[in-house]
Amino acid sequence: MPRAVRFSRYGGPEVLEIAEVDRPRAGHGQVVVDVVAAALNPGEIGIREGVFAAIWPARFPEGQGNDFAGHVAEVGDGVTGFAVGDEVLGFAPRAAQADVVVAGPGALTAKPAGLGWAEAASVAGAGATAWAGVEAVDPRPGETVVVSAAAGGVGVIAAQLARLRGVTVLGTASEGNFGFLRGLGIQPVTYGPGLADRLRAAAPQGVDVYLDTFGAGNVDTAIALGVRPDRINTIADGRAVQRYGVHSAAQEQADDPVVWARLAALAAQGEITIPIAAVYPLERVRDAYRDLATRHVSGKRVLAVKPLPEFEGDHR
Template sequence: MPQAVRFDEYGDFDVLEVREVPRPQPAEGEVLVRVRAAGINPGENMIRIGALHDRWPATFPSGQGSDLAGVVEEVGAGVHTWSAGDEVIGWVDTRASHAELVVVPSGQLVARDPAVPWEVGGALFVAGTTAHANVQAVGAGPGDTVVVAGAAGGVGSLTVQLLRRAGATVIGLAGPVNHTWLRDHGVVPVAYGDGVLDRIREAAPGGVDAFIDNFGDGYVDLALELGVAKDRINTIIDFAGAARTGVKSEGMAGSATAEVLADLVKLVAAGDLDVPIAATYPLAEVREAYRDLMRRHSRGKVVLLP
């Protein structure tokens, strides 16, 4: 029987188990995919500990995971766009991709380009479409100076690159270990921590036009202190801060499409978008994978390889 990640109650990493489950069967319009790689994301951790119960409650036993890359194993009735053996990248909305086999709606898959490594394809959807949405949310373009908090993380590392492609000057907040990577990608690195406000002002003598918060921890207030307009501040994590101040908290929804994913795949394949992979883990080590992710010092993505 195939294996999948499950948890029966809210809790820390130790509630996660890898279990044998019945083989999924694709219904009409669905595709069964054998997963080669599946990214993990901080939002999944927040759901598992119950922090987002009011917004996205879990039903038990719960699976996990949205991102995936793999090989089509079987297609359901009415599916003519995919065949067994096709290599695909996509996502599910059923919290199910952390598994050996997963059923996916046929419209939530795009072709994997051979130039895109499996672990990159499996990590692309959530971080990539969230980064795309970040850029859209703050209306970034040529002439803008944009500060990105959490600039070297899974979402941040892609956000800064898409901002540069949009023509913006980008200031990336990150630890010193990631400063060389940021410079190599055309980003002005600034260390977070005490004195960060002054360091940002020094790096942006002409002022800051937009601010993207991928980290939380008070950056919404810092953006306002920098004089950034509320409609040009977006946080993907500090929902309470957004509600309190009136800044944006637009997630990936507006960009969560197969068209955007296909465009991201093309950029990766052409060498125009670098997707850093911090670490890979076998499915059996899902607990350690999340421990690694939630230390919040990774450059790029942590990925499961079922």
């Protein structure tokens, strides 16, 4: 029987189980996808721990994961544009970490043949979130852009999308990620106390745009540096959005297969890299979330629902 990640009470990674579930069929207007890879995102930790229960309650037994890539296995009546065997990527809220998902055609787009499965599985989540933030602040050639947590899943994509617009990108990170970021054309700066002074020294010309993907006072730093609120986006600081009126564009604002296709094409063509920090087999989902919760990474952590030949021997 197909497997799916489930949890039946709020708690730590130990509440996560691999359940056997019935194989879904494609109803009218639906597509069934055999999942190959599904990404992990920090927001899923908060949902599973019950931190967001007031706004996004779980319906037990709850599924997990949103963004995935796989093969079309069945196409329901009324669906055009997809056929059995197509390689696709998409978004299945709280359902993606499973052997099989059901999605509407509006939640899928074609996976370019040249794009790896783990990378493709990260497009509709971290990729779309990064895209939305960059679009909101519209960096222009010659400008200087700061990205906080630039080695994180969203930050590393946002920083590269900004670079494509002909800007200088400063990315905050810990020292272990400095070489990684430099390899992507991003100038690293240490986060933490004294950040504003380090950014002033690194960008004597001034900072035009600030993409915050971590919270923890980054928007305050941006304001202190003189960045205009309409050139600041945060995906992790609701208080700063209220206080300063900065943008909060995130996944929802780029929840669009057209955007995913553009991102996937950029990645397949090598215009951007979606770095894969670690791949875990589905049955090691608890370990994957323990590692994710450290909040230190170089790119994306992804679950291999089916074996990923390109990561053979490289699974955590």
